[in-house]
Amino acid sequence: MAADLQIYEGAIDKGLEGVVACTTGISSIQDTILSFRGFDIQDLAANSTYEEVIFLLWNDRLPKAAELEQLKKDLSAEYALAPDLLKVLKTIPAKDVHPMQWLRTAVSLMSHWDKEANEPSKEANHRKAIRLTAKMGTLICAFEAIRNGREPIAPKKDKNIAWNFMYMLKNGQEPKTEHVKIFDLCLVLHADHELNCSAFATRVTASSLSDMYSAIVSAISALKGPLHGGANEQVMIMLKKIATIEKAQQFVKDLLSAKEKVMGIGHRVYRHGDPRAKILRQVSDKITAEAGEHKWYEISILIDDTMQKEKGLMPNVDFYSAAVYYSLGIPIDIFTPIFALSRIAGWVAHANEQYANNRIYRPRGKWTGKMDQKWIPVAQR
Amino acid sequence: MAADLQIYEGAIDKGLEGVVACTTGISSIQDTILSFRGFDIQDLAANSTYEEVIFLLWNDRLPKAAELEQLKKDLSAEYALAPDLLKVLKTIPAKDVHPMQWLRTAVSLMSHWDKEANEPSKEANHRKAIRLTAKMGTLICAFEAIRNGREPIAPKKDKNIAWNFMYMLKNGQEPKTEHVKIFDLCLVLHADHELNCSAFATRVTASSLSDMYSAIVSAISALKGPLHGGANEQVMIMLKKIATIEKAQQFVKDLLSAKEKVMGIGHRVYRHGDPRAKILRQVSDKITAEAGEHKWYEISILIDDTMQKEKGLMPNVDFYSAAVYYSLGIPIDIFTPIFALSRIAGWVAHANEQYANNRIYRPRGKWTGKMDQKWIPVAQR
Numbered sequence: 080m081a082a083d084l085q086i087y088e089g090a091i092d093k094g095l096e097g098v099v100a101c102t103t104g105i106s107s108i109q110d111t112i113l114s115f116r117g118f119d120i121q122d123l124a125a126n127s128t129y130e131e132v133i134f135l136l137w138n139d140r141l142p143k144a145a146e147l148e149q150l151k152k153d154l155s156a157e158y159a160l161a162p163d164l165l166k167v168l169k170t171i172p173a174k175d176v177h178p179m180q181w182l183r184t185a186v187s188l189m190s191h192w193d194k195e196a197n198e199p200s201k202e203a204n205h206r207k208a209i210r211l212t213a214k215m216g217t218l219i220c221a222f223e224a225i226r227n228g229r230e231p232i233a234p235k236k237d238k239n240i241a242w243n244f245m246y247m248l249k250n251g252q253e254p255k256t257e258h259v260k261i262f263d264l265c266l267v268l269h270a271d272h273e274l275n276c277s278a279f280a281t282r283v284t285a286s287s288l289s290d291m292y293s294a295i296v297s298a299i300s301a302l303k304g305p306l307h308g309g310a311n312e313q314v315m316i317m318l319k320k321i322a323t324i325e326k327a328q329q330f331v332k333d334l335l336s337a338k339e340k341v342m343g344i345g346h347r348v349y350r351h352g353d354p355r356a357k358i359l360r361q362v363s364d365k366i367t368a369e370a371g372e373h374k375w376y377e378i379s380i381l382i383d384d385t386m387q388k389e390k391g392l393m394p395n396v397d398f399y400s401a402a403v404y405y406s407l408g409i410p411i412d413i414f415t416p417i418f419a420l421s422r423i424a425g426w427v428a429h430a431n432e433q434y435a436n437n438r439i440y441r442p443r444g445k446w447t448g449k450m451d452q453k454w455i456p457v458a459q460r
Numbered sequence: 461m462a463a464d465l466q467i468y469e470g471a472i473d474k475g476l477e478g479v480v481a482c483t484t485g486i487s488s489i490q491d492t493i494l495s496f497r498g499f500d501i502q503d504l505a506a507n508s509t510y511e512e513v514i515f516l517l518w519n520d521r522l523p524k525a526a527e528l529e530q531l532k533k534d535l536s537a538e539y540a541l542a543p544d545l546l547k548v549l550k551t552i553p554a555k556d557v558h559p560m561q562w563l564r565t566a567v568s569l570m571s572h573w574d575k576e577a578n579e580p581s582k583e584a585n586h587r588k589a590i591r592l593t594a595k596m597g598t599l600i601c602a603f604e605a606i607r608n609g610r611e612p613i614a615p616k617k618d619k620n621i622a623w624n625f626m627y628m629l630k631n632g633q634e635p636k637t638e639h640v641k642i643f644d645l646c647l648v649l650h651a652d653h654e655l656n657c658s659a660f661a662t663r664v665t666a667s668s669l670s671d672m673y674s675a676i677v678s679a680i681s682a683l684k685g686p687l688h689g690g691a692n693e694q695v696m697i698m699l700k701k702i703a704t705i706e707k708a709q710q711f712v713k714d715l716l717s718a719k720e721k722v723m724g725i726g727h728r729v730y731r732h733g734d735p736r737a738k739i740l741r742q743v744s745d746k747i748t749a750e751a752g753e754h755k756w757y758e759i760s761i762l763i764d765d766t767m768q769k770e771k772g773l774m775p776n777v778d779f780y781s782a783a784v785y786y787s788l789g790i791p792i793d794i795f796t797p798i799f800a801l802s803r804i805a806g807w808v809a810h811a812n813e814q815y816a817n818n819r820i821y822r823p824r825g826k827w828t829g830k831m832d833q834k835w836i837p838v839a840q841r
Binding site: 085086087088089090091092093094095096097098099100101102103104105107109114116117118122123125126127131139141142143144147166167170171172175176177179180181183184187188190191192194196197273274275276277279280283284285286287288289290292293294296297299300301302303304305306307308309347348436438439440441442443444445446447448449450451452453454455456457458460 | 466467468469470471472473474475476477478479480481482483484485486488490495497498499503504506507508512520522523524525528547548551552553556557558560561562564565568569571572573575577578654655656657658660661664665666667668669670671673674675677678680681682683684685686687688689690728729817819820821822823824825826827828829830831832833834835836837838839841
């Protein structure tokens with residue numbers, strides 16, 4: 080067996096670029112087309128709700144009316160946090176911690192009140208998926224309340240995930256229908272993205288046959304990094320630093336003479352443009368105008384168009400989601416947790432796909448260190 | 461750039477077997493030789509302490525006397541848990557939870573009391589590595605105390621990690637020197653193992669430039685799975701089920717006629733034997749005899765020798781560590797947390813090696829799902 084084993088060294092230290100790790104039927108990226116379960120993201124963005132996309136990602140087909148109702152019912156029954164969990168969450172330092180750090184702890188902690196946390200059956204995994212997906216928004220909004228010294232708002236069972244998130248985040252202020260629709264669209268767009276770093280982290284952890292919570296905690300841990308989930312946050316920080324159209328023109332000039340990277344521009348997989356960015360560019364135009372801050376859009380398109388024309392680089396999803404979330408009044412450091420609120424749908428699908436056809440991830444390293452060292456007593460070193 | 465990109469499909473759904481993910485100078489596996497930083501594990505097992513191995517793994521050389529003393533001092537200064545952390549830990553459900561589930565939560569939680577949790581500098585990462593390594597045993601023993609309704613024992617600053625672990629685990633009973641030596645040897649043997657699943661999970665999470673705690677939480681999440689850290693626990697459960705030499709003979713006969721796998725036998729990378737198993741086989745002989753339960757050794761070697769002779773399969777590290785830990789009076793479900801207590805040294809080294817030469821892990825999936833689906837209104841489905 081050892082003799083048969085091919086060793087592939089073509090992608091060493093390149094983050095497995097160009098290596099196919101597994102088969103998948105969840106989402107695919109073909110040139111500029113992203114599809115979930117074979118449905119073009121543009122089609123889903125135009126027609127689906129986030130809840131419908133959850134069903135699609137988990138079941139490989141669109142739900143019938145009764146199935147969609149059942150999923151919504153199952154989710155809403157799990158929106159609320161266990162009172163004892165909430166009690167503990169209130170005792171955990173929430174100031175000067177990273178929101179994703181808090182979320183990582185909270186999701187891990189949540190498992191302690193789930194009697195099925197370590198039960199590996201398909202049915203238990205589905206119930207855990209429902210719980211994780213239903214409670215993600217409630218947890219994030221509990222964090223926002225707790226760190227601001229407020230009592231967390233309880234979710235409403237007759238509303239969807241997008242509505243509840245905006246309602247709880249803003250301390251019980253009912254969100255505008257149009258804002259909920261835009262936010263729901265954002266959840267649809269971010270729900271999965273093939274083998275991105277956090278989906279891959281989900282699969283690596285699941286591959287030891289570790290449980291669903293462990294897989295999702297790993298995903299949150301990976302998403303926390305500035306090269307992954309942190310990108311749209313960085314885009315907004317950049318936009319705020321630029322602040323005016325005049326400065327944006329100077330910024331763009333400086334860009335062309337320097338070799339600096341711009342956050343939110345370029346993508347390893349999309350060489351010819353990210354379809355989600357195209358959709359969000361239009362949304363950004365509208366929502367920033369409505370918020371009376373169209374300049375964020377104007378600064379964005381100036382950078383985007385220049386980078387496309389002069390450097391052939393296209394914006395990715397993070398580039399336009401930044402100003403959209405900002406215009407919806409969402410705190411900048413909550414942008415990454417929102418990513419988790421949406422991507423949980425995909426993570427769960429990846430965990431289940433991994434469980435269904437599993438081999439433990441265990442690549443090799445290429446040795447570049449010293450060899451044949453000999454231990455010598457400490458006095459002789 | 462797209463045109464240049466080679467796509468490698470040779471290891472799809474094989475857990476990246478035979479794929480070299482990165483260069484590494486931490487540990488290497490060459491046929492039956494495991495070495496840490498170029499030092500043969502047999503050499504280290506015979507001569508080094510766990511603390512010396514920590515220094516070696518983190519610094520790529522053995523410590524001078526003063527450096528080793530400094531490391532021990534730095535570690536012992538961080539043994540104790542923050543009182544507020546311990547207070548919260550006592551409020552978290554510890555019964556009917558998996559010890560690794562509790563540890564995952566506890567390590568994530570610990571970061572909330574670390575002001576440097578999200579600080580990415582090399583110096584801060586070193587201090588976090590010290591804290592994580594120093595507190596891992598304290599956390600595990602706090603868990604054992606809390607779930608048994610006892611007050612956790614405080615660690616002693618003038619003792620090493622192995623001594624403190626056995627002391628705190630057994631509610632303040634001073635461990636025998638010989639037992640501490642054996643346990644320390646176990647910590648040495650498990651301290652790293654090239655790109656095993658949890659080390660790889662560490663690197664995947666670190667590759668988004670997520671923080672050290674997130675990387676270690678991912679590692680714990682991956683180690684939790686029965687295909688990884690859970691294996692020696694399964695070995696002991698098997699040995700206890702067999703219970704007698706007579707039944708072991710029947711067990712072995714049944715094995716030969718069936719195609720069943722035996723926990724702890726065989727390894728993806730070692731085709732000709734795991735050097736750690738050889739060392740632990742001798743330790744098991746001695747310690748089981750001393751504990752008055754030599755039968756665990758006798759059952760083990762009967763299975764081992766039969767599998768080698770009849771099926772050409774060799775035992776791995778988990779096969780003999782099981783009876784060793786059991787003879788040391790360690791509860792079976794604490795075997796995997798012990799793995800974390802030792803492997804934290806390697807995980808930290810992998811996180812730092814990844815940070816030093818990083819590209820985000822983002823492999824590809826091979827699409828096997830449907831294509832060209834069209835959204836249709838729910839009423840028409």
